[in-house]
Amino acid sequence: MNKELSKKEIENALSHFQIKGEVKAFEHYGSGHINDTFLVKAERDYILQRMNTYIFKNAKELMENVSLVCAFMEKEILKAGGDPEREGLRLVPTKEGKAYYEDEEDNFFRVYLFVERTKSYNLVEKPEHFYESARAFGHFQNLLAAFPAEELHETIPDFHNSVKRFARFKEVLEKDAFGRRKDCEEEVQFFLNHEKDLSYAMELLAKKELPLRVSHNDTKLNNVLFDAEKEKALCIIDLDTVMPGLSIFDFGDAIRFGANTAVEDEKDLTKVSLSLPLFSTYVKGFLEGAGGKLTKKEIESLPEGAKIMTLECGMRFLTDYLEGDVYFHTARPGHNLDRARTQIALVKDMEKKWDEMKKEVKEYL
Numbered sequence: 001m002n003k004e005l006s007k008k009e010i011e012n013a014l015s016h017f018q019i020k021g022e023v024k025a026f027e028h029y030g031s032g033h034i035n036d037t038f039l040v041k042a043e044r045d046y047i048l049q050r051m052n053t054y055i056f057k058n059a060k061e062l063m064e065n066v067s068l069v070c071a072f073m074e075k076e077i078l079k080a081g082g083d084p085e086r087e088g089l090r091l092v093p094t095k096e097g098k099a100y101y102e103d104e105e106d107n108f109f110r111v112y113l114f115v116e117r118t119k120s121y122n123l124v125e126k127p128e129h130f131y132e133s134a135r136a137f138g139h140f141q142n143l144l145a146a147f148p149a150e151e152l153h154e155t156i157p158d159f160h161n162s163v164k165r166f167a168r169f170k171e172v173l174e175k176d177a178f179g180r181r182k183d184c185e186e187e188v189q190f191f192l193n194h195e196k197d198l199s200y201a202m203e204l205l206a207k208k209e210l211p212l213r214v215s216h217n218d219t220k221l222n223n224v225l226f227d228a229e230k231e232k233a234l235c236i237i238d239l240d241t242v243m244p245g246l247s248i249f250d251f252g253d254a255i256r257f258g259a260n261t262a263v264e265d266e267k268d269l270t271k272v273s274l275s276l277p278l279f280s281t282y283v284k285g286f287l288e289g290a291g292g293k294l295t296k297k298e299i300e301s302l303p304e305g306a307k308i309m310t311l312e313c314g315m316r317f318l319t320d321y322l323e324g325d326v327y328f329h330t331a332r333p334g335h336n337l338d339r340a341r342t343q344i345a346l347v348k349d350m351e352k353k354w355d356e357m358k359k360e361v362k363e364y365l
Contacts (some may be wrong), residue, residue: 005107013048023041024165036050051063057099073144074090091110119225123221133258137251145293150186156243157240160217173322177324184321187337190344217356223237248302252304264343265338269342274346275351298364307350315340
């Protein structure tokens with residue numbers, strides 16, 4: 001794990017970036033758990049981050065992705081007459097013109113311009129927030145529609161390759177190293193019976209029926225900055241997981257946790273369902289934000305994206321349970337099994353509401 005930074009190390013890192021004016025102060029900022037983030041006060045405000053190289057093993061490739069995507073979005077925002085300092089993340093280069101600085105202790109640092117007068121939300125406080133978040137992630141697809149996604153590094157290989165995830169699940173299942181399969185045979189069979197669903201998107205990608213896109217891969221509400229006064233979505237943040245991927249996966253993961261009526265590890269499965277009003281709200285926002293840049297097949301496949309992401313996540317929780325809880329942090333015995341059951345319950349409810357989900361997206365074709 002990355003050790004705590006000293007004041008001297010932070011000051012040294014800041015001295016390598018093209019920061020205007022003298023640094024007056026810096027302090028820990030935000031509620032993120034992965035990178036160390038500091039608000040820096042100088043002639044204007046900046047964000048300094050030390051990247052977590054324990055989680056992101058190849059920080060250089062990650063930063064190549066981030067800098068390519070930021071630069072491309074900045075050009076598109078300017079073309080549309082927007083403000084790139086408010087509507088996108090802007091990296092501050094080092095004095096040598098690089099996107100990051102690496103010190104002698106192998107700490108990787110980057111600096112962004114601070115986006116002024118903004119707020120973020122951890123939970124959907126009102127449907128408008130969910131709509132605005134959808135519009136922002138749809139607009140992300142719009143801005144990057146012409147970007148050659150294959151030029152980006154896969155910083156987490158096969159992150160959403162559900163076919164490979166399924167193969168891994170079967171491998172762990174056969175070993176049953178902890179003898180836990182007997183406790184979850186019904187859940188195991190559920191995923192085995194959904195192999196066809198899990199391979200849907202990867203098959204279409206292979207046939208080029210779904211285009212490879214720049215995907216964000218972490219479409220949580222708190223990765224959207226809102227204008228503090230107007231409460232309108234302004235800017236997508238946390239680009240560490242930006243990779244080549246599918247638009248329907250970004251959409252689907254947002255539905256998986258944003259339109260679920262229960263928390264991710266709810267033990268009372270009667271509380272778990274897909275909120276059709278929230279699904280409808282997100283479809284509207286996402287497609288409005290995308291501004292006609294998604295293909296007919298992508299729009300048709302949005303419900304499949306939601307189903308695949310929920311299946312994949314549930315299968316990952318069950319895989320981890322069978323493997324002895326080695327990947328996801330658990331707070332109680334059987335925690336990963338509870339999580340898997342919640343995702344299964346959500347998929348079952350989606351299947352009940354499938355015709356309505358398909359009808360909702362059909363209106364936009």
